Amino acid sequence: MSIRIFVTGGTFDKEYNEITGQLFFQDTHLPEMLRLGRNLVPASIRTLMMVDSLEMTDAQRSLIVQACAGCDEDQIVITHGTDTMVETARAIADDVEGKTVVLTGAMVPYAFGSSDGLFNLGSALSFVQALPPGVYIAMNGRSFPWDDVRKNREAGVFERLNA
């Protein structure tokens, strides 16, 4: 059985526009990253949107939930901006059952060399194969159940609610 990867944007896939000096979205780096990791787990990638998660609308969040519920695969990885990752995880948990869904992201764009993205992608792909059905966030080398995690914005890390 194949793993489904949904791309939604986030820091993970941000690029530097050398004309304007701004960060922006172009195509996802996921295929290149899977190739770099010599990944051989069957995985089909679909880009749902390319947005900064602070600007994600309710309609876009619903679209992610429907994509998870509607796809054939039972193991789903979602790349997502870190700022509202927990909110999207909760929305998925409300509506999707019997599947293992793992959200991950990055603190530094993959294109910027020193990214945590490749590490997190290896982590998310592994957790999604090994964890029982449920919705999780994979960041900082750890997996968190969707209802026991928050982003500590000052430190830029994810942590349990009752650590």
Added chain:
Amino acid sequence: MSIRIFVTGGTFDKEYNEITGQLFFQDTHLPEMLRLGRNLVPASIRTLMMVDSLEMTDAQRSLIVQACAGCDEDQIVITHGTDTMVETARAIADDVEGKTVVLTGAMVPYAFGSSDGLFNLGSALSFVQALPPGVYIAMNGRSFPWDDVRKNREAGVFERLNA
């Protein structure tokens, strides 16, 4: 509880000697890689040896087995050359019980930029937390039980014995 990481060398940690043009071992890149991955899982690293796995002796392999059996941790990641990784996994499985041991490595040295090492490290650290006790190899985004895996040397990938 903390994860124990044993370093044994392998392609993972090879360097380029710019005077001789040869590859060689210096210090491990594990601490830098964990920092890059923003890893927050408590992990203590110990370098057991720095060898090419084709040159690993029986005595060195025994030392790895003893280190796994003797350490306090129940979750162990071992970085290892890919050529004899399966052999070491078997030796550990013969002697170590009740612990989750995950061996991983790299096809390209981490220092060479386009390495699979960071992806594999994220993968191994995640599998070791999520899999039940046993000895596994984490490569190519997958986990393999020690007794159902071989390295396909022509293709440079790991695969099940009965795929």
Added chain:
Amino acid sequence: MSIRIFVTGGTFDKEYNEITGQLFFQDTHLPEMLRLGRNLVPASIRTLMMVDSLEMTDAQRSLIVQACAGCDEDQIVITHGTDTMVETARAIADDVEGKTVVLTGAMVPYAFGSSDGLFNLGSALSFVQALPPGVYIAMNGRSFPWDDVRKNREAGVFERLNA
């Protein structure tokens, strides 16, 4: 005789702040870049400011001119944002005589991996040793006299006025 390198900021030295998602200045990467290039030309680096060149004030521009005029060295490299590099070159040409001054910069931050910065630094350091006294801009592998160059902002490249 040594070469003097003045750092003024610009895209060259921008960093990614993983907490805010903004670009910002920290320390210059010049020493690391010279080490990476195995540079053995005696060079002393001095950071005059760390600013985006669109925000450079007249007072700051004067400070650069005075630094060029006042230093002991006759060969000077200046790292500078590309947007007002030509303006600073003109200010230096008005006041500094008998020295070879080469301004360079980058379209992509050095820290972002795919930077032109290392190439441009090698270029600027070479032109400053080989060109006669005067003020030049070194970008895109070429050297331009200060009074025959402009930045083509649409294309993100430097070109002669009468190409």
Added chain:
Amino acid sequence: MSIRIFVTGGTFDKEYNEITGQLFFQDTHLPEMLRLGRNLVPASIRTLMMVDSLEMTDAQRSLIVQACAGCDEDQIVITHGTDTMVETARAIADDVEGKTVVLTGAMVPYAFGSSDGLFNLGSALSFVQALPPGVYIAMNGRSFPWDDVRKNREAGVFERLNA
């Protein structure tokens, strides 16, 4: 007028073979490196050979000399292994007149991330435009006339004969 770039191999263009663990030659990285440096100097690249300079034969060295003498361009950059770069420079100086020829190389393969290759390429392309006719080596940020340079193999750097 365009610059001619002759590729002859050397550490510059070595790759890591992940199946055998050996270093080897594939295609040159020159076009990619010029793109990365946003180079706009007209330059035409021709690969003459892909060899380790310790294994370069007299016939191959003659071929390089003939290529320099026979091409239309008066400005020539040659990428070359560092070990016998001085010997090739001498052979060119014996037979080629009225052209500026700059040999350069790298201590670390470009593909290995921390290479001096991009810095050296920027340097060589600049020296070849600014120096008078003659044969030079561009390494370590400096240019050396062909008859006043040697490679210090212990230190891995180039230096003047009478420094």
